[in-house]
Amino acid sequence: MIGCASGRVTQQVPEWVLSTPQGGDGQEIFVVSGNNPQGNLTEAEEAASAALLSEINQYLGVDITQVATSEGRGSIDAYETEIKNTITLHATGLVTGLRIEDRYVLENANGITVFILAAYDRLELEKERQKRQALLEEKEDAVSVPEEKGDDALAQGRYYQAAVSFAEAAAAALGSDIRNADVKFERIITKLTQVIQELELRILEVPEQLVVNQQNQAQFSLGAYVGEQPVSGVDLRVSFREARNSGRARIQSIQVKTNQDGRVGVQLPPPTLVGRQEISVQLDIAPLLRPLESVPREKQGMVDALLDAAAGKIIQVPYEVISLAREIPLGVYVIDTDVAGNAIEDQRATAQGIIQELSGAGFSVRLLGLDPREVSPEFQVVNATVESQGSAAVQRLVIGTASLVSVEQRDGFLVQVSGTVEVYDRRSGELLYSRSGIKNSQGASSARAISSAFTALGRDFGALMVSQLP
Numbered sequence: 001m002i003g004c005a006s007g008r009v010t011q012q013v014p015e016w017v018l019s020t021p022q023g024g025d026g027q028e029i030f031v032v033s034g035n036n037p038q039g040n041l042t043e044a045e046e047a048a049s050a051a052l053l054s055e056i057n058q059y060l061g062v063d064i065t066q067v068a069t070s071e072g073r074g075s076i077d078a079y080e081t082e083i084k085n086t087i088t089l090h091a092t093g094l095v096t097g098l099r100i101e102d103r104y105v106l107e108n109a110n111g112i113t114v115f116i117l118a119a120y121d122r123l124e125l126e127k128e129r130q131k132r133q134a135l136l137e138e139k140e141d142a143v144s145v146p147e148e149k150g151d152d153a154l155a156q157g158r159y160y161q162a163a164v165s166f167a168e169a170a171a172a173a174l175g176s177d178i179r180n181a182d183v184k185f186e187r188i189i190t191k192l193t194q195v196i197q198e199l200e201l202r203i204l205e206v207p208e209q210l211v212v213n214q215q216n217q218a219q220f221s222l223g224a225y226v227g228e229q230p231v232s233g234v235d236l237r238v239s240f241r242e243a244r245n246s247g248r249a250r251i252q253s254i255q256v257k258t259n260q261d262g263r264v265g266v267q268l269p270p271p272t273l274v275g276r277q278e279i280s281v282q283l284d285i286a287p288l289l290r291p292l293e294s295v296p297r298e299k300q301g302m303v304d305a306l307l308d309a310a311a312g313k314i315i316q317v318p319y320e321v322i323s324l325a326r327e328i329p330l331g332v333y334v335i336d337t338d339v340a341g342n343a344i345e346d347q348r349a350t351a352q353g354i355i356q357e358l359s360g361a362g363f364s365v366r367l368l369g370l371d372p373r374e375v376s377p378e379f380q381v382v383n384a385t386v387e388s389q390g391s392a393a394v395q396r397l398v399i400g401t402a403s404l405v406s407v408e409q410r411d412g413f414l415v416q417v418s419g420t421v422e423v424y425d426r427r428s429g430e431l432l433y434s435r436s437g438i439k440n441s442q443g444a445s446s447a448r449a450i451s452s453a454f455t456a457l458g459r460d461f462g463a464l465m466v467s468q469l470p
Contacts, residue, residue, distance in 0.1 A: 097124025171291030213470035230262025230335035283313035343372035353458020
C-alpha cells in the first residue's frame with residue numbers, strides 16, 4: 001500500500017520524495033525517511049524522527065556532545081524530545097519555526113518506510129545554533145572565568161581569593177572534555193600550588209600565661225602573609241591539647257579565618273593542662289581540596305604537590321598554663337584500707353604519693369595527722385576536726401580512701417589497689433575536684449608491693465591535680 005498522512009491512497013510518489021525541494025521565503029527544507037523491515041509504523045516514524053534530528057544537528061554544526069552541564073544537557077534533551085513528538089505524535093507547535101509540510105508512507109517487501117517533508121524557519125534555526133554555542137561557551141567559561149578571576153585577584157594581592165578561584169577552575173577542568181583540558185588543569189593547579197608555597201604564617205602575639213580551668217581573655221594573635229603583604233580570608237586550623245576525664249590528653253582543633261588585615265585572634269577554651277603547652281597552627285587546605293576529591297590517578301601527583309606545599313605551612317606556638325592552686329595551702333587526708341575495708345595502721349602511702357607530686361610542683365601542702373579510727377574521710381567531719389585543731393592556714397582539703405583490691409602470689413606478689421580522692425574549699429564547702437583510679441604493683445614481699453601500689457596511686461592522683469586543679 002502507498003499512502004500519505006491524510007490517509008489518501010495514491011500510486012504516485014510525491015515529487016519531494018524523489019527530489020528535495022529548494023528552500024524559499026526564509027525556510028530550510030529537510031526531507032528524511034525512516035524504515036522498519038517488520039512493517040511497524042510507529043518504529044518507522046521514530047526512525048524518521050531520528051533522521052530529521054540528525055539532519056538538523058548537521059545543519060546547525062554545533063557538537064552537542066561537548067555540552068556537559070546538567071542544565072545544558074537538559075535543554076538539548078528537551079529539544080530532541082520535541083522533535084520526536086512532532087513526528088511520532090503528529091503534534092504541531094512544539095518546536096518554534098518547525099513544520100511538517102507532508103509525510104508519505106510506503107509499504108512494500110522491504111517493510112514500511114515513512115518519508116517526512118519538513119520546513120524550518122532559518123531565523124529560528126540560527127537562534128538554536130546560538131543557544132547551543134552559548135552552552136558550549138558556558139562549559140569553557142566554567143574553567144576560564146574562575147581562572148581569570150584568580151589571575152585578577154593575584155594581581156591585586158588578594159592571594160587566598162586567588163587560590164579559591166584557581167581551585168574552582170582546576171575542578172572544572174578536571175575530567176572535562178573541553179579542548180586542552182589536561183593542559184589547563186596542570187597550568188591552573190600549578191598556579192594554585194605557587195600561591196600556597198608563597199604563603200607564610202606568623203606569630204604576632206602570645207599571652208604571657210593562661211590560668212588552668214579559667215576562661216582567659218588573652219588571645220593568640222596570628223597572621224598570614226605573602227612577603228609583607230597581609231592575606232585575608234585564609235582558613236587556619238588551630239590544634240591544642242586538653243585533658244580527658246581519664247586524665248589522658250587529647251588533641252582538639254578549632255577553625256579560624258584571617259580578617260581583612262590578614263590577622264586573626266584565637267581565644268582558647270579554658271585550659272585543662274598545667275605547664276608548658278603549645279598550639280599548632282596550620283593552613284587548612286580542606287576547603288580548597290573539596291572540589292578536587294575525584295582527581296584521577298594520573299593527575300594525583302599534581303594534587304600531592306599541592307598537599308606537600310600546604311603541609312609545610314605550620315607553626316608551633318608555645319605558651320604557659322599556671323594553676324593558682326599552687327598558692328593555696330592544702331591539707332591531705334587519705335586513708336589506706338585493707339581488703340576488708342579496715343584502715344592499715346601506720347600507713348599513709350597514698351597521701352604521701354599525692355604530697356610528693358604536689359610539693360614537687362611547688363604547691364603548699366602538708367599531711368593532716370588525723371586518726372582514721374576517729375575521723376571518717378568525709379568533708380564535714382574532716383573540716384570540723386581541722387578547725388578544732390586550729391589549722392586555719394589550710395584552705396583546701398584533699399580527702400579520700402584508697403583500698404586494697406587483691407593480692408596474688410605470682411613471681412613475687414602482684415597487688416591491685418583502687419581509690420577516690422576529692423578536693424574541697426574549706427570556707428565554701430565547694431567540691432573543686434574529684435578523681436578515681438586503679439593501680440597495680442609487683443614486689444618481692446606483699447608489704448612492699450602493697451606500699452608501692454598505694455604510693456603509685458597517690459602519685460597518679462597528685463600529678464593529675466597539678467595539671468587540673470583549679
